[in-house]
Amino acid sequence: MKNRQFTLRTVAVSCFLVLAAQAPTAAIAADTATKKIALSNNFAGNSWRQTMLKSWDKITKDAVAKRIVAQAPSFTTAENQATEQAAQIQNMILQGYDAIVVNAASPTALNGAVKKACDAGIVVVSFDGIVTEPCAYRIAVDFKKLGEMQIDYFASRGLKGNLLEVRGLAGVFVDDEIHQGITEGVKKHPEFKIVGSAHGNWTQTVAQKEVSAILSTLPAVTAVATQGGDGYGVAQAFKAAGRPTPVIFLGNRHDELTWWKEQRDASKYQTMSASIAPGASTFAFWVAQQILAGAKVPKDMKLPLSVVTQQTLDESLKNTEAGGVVNVEYSQKEVMNFLAKLK
CATH class of the missing domain: 3.40.50.2300 (Response regulator)
Structure with a gap:
């Protein structure tokens, strides 16, 4: 291909x-x-x-x-x-x-x-x-599907435990639909529990700031459900806090894919990415x-x-x-x- x-x-x-x-x-x-x-x-x-x-x-x-x-x-x-x-x-x-x-x-x-x-x-x-x-x-x-597929992906990896949800712009159709999909996914996979939520406004700088503000209040986080544009900021927030990097679902942005490739090459980090x-x-x-x-x-x-x-990451990054x-x-x-x- x-x-x-x-x-x-x-x-x-x-x-x-x-x-x-x-x-x-x-x-x-x-x-x-x-x-x-x-x-x-x-x-x-x-x-x-x-x-x-x-x-x-x-x-x-x-x-x-x-x-x-x-x-x-x-x-x-x-x-x-x-x-x-x-x-x-x-x-x-x-x-x-x-x-x-x-x-x-x-x-x-x-x-x-x-x-x-x-x-x-x-x-x-x-x-x-x-x-x-x-x-x-x-x-x-199907934005609901985008939310639900994140939880399905985490479950397919055999993960379980605490989730952090990073949302988009409050009041916008996209944010509401993805959130509903994530909620439905958690209902379907009770091995997960949402322990924190922050609005990242689909922007890595805002996501980093808002996630950093609540990390100290959260228990260990297994995975992070996102909405796109926020994944790299989330990763930086965990790094700055000295906490282990969870599995972060990404949103097709170049900075996210670049970070993903770096983590994969360094430690075989695995995740998935999707967006409109x-x-x-x-x-x-x-x-x-x-x-x-x-x-x-x-x-x-x-x-x-x-x-x-994981299989199409290199090609996607090359063409973005x-x-x-x-x-x-x-x-x-x-x-x-x-x-x-x-x-």
Whole structure:
């Protein structure tokens, strides 16, 4: 397998799980050259979000240059506040965008603004941090599965004992779903007990600070369930405290994979890593473009998780740029071919 990126893209295109109330029609390539699509993003303070924005910028600039769409700017709020993002969406409505792609601060708090956009004839496609407003489209991975699979992995290793849970941004759909999955996993595997929890905000510096603040209060920790972007910070917190390094589930970030490789080479350290690919933003962009072109697509779509194992670590790290995340970016043709199969 020579190219990890190609493999991930192939899996992503061929293995979608799609939930739809009605059978959609084939995708079409109607002219959208005058259409304007905007990205509303609530947070950019970690490597996943920065890679997501880079992927959006790369794909949409090419789409504008080829006159597939007229504009596709991205906007990120200064704070992760639903009220600020709702105001941002209100401005997009006034500015006459034809579609808004949203990575939402809250699954419910933006519903009023989203409904106003839909009522104004604007297509709204949410991804990663999705919204529950029925008029919007939703693209995500099975985040509950991501939480549960961590506990399953720990159990498959024959581990047992105390767990530390490091969560993401409070109030965001992704954080809630992964947390629920972790909780379900612990119920299924009673040999584990969650003895501490901290919000790492999907950022290694915050995770290190917050975990360091509670470590002295915790008993011995066997494993750490995380949400991505936090694993390296967790490892540094344990190291600084002079405590043994537990099995830390990682989230596909370059710094995490680099640390993992160093530990593996030095002491045969074993773990696993998984996340949604930042390039989900490019899939959402093309879905919005295709809806504007007249295609009918399902309201709810699920992307596959990008998974890194002990066996694929070297290849994944080789194909991930420093400061980045294991990624997949989608082309218009890939998304059109996917939609064309939904009949």
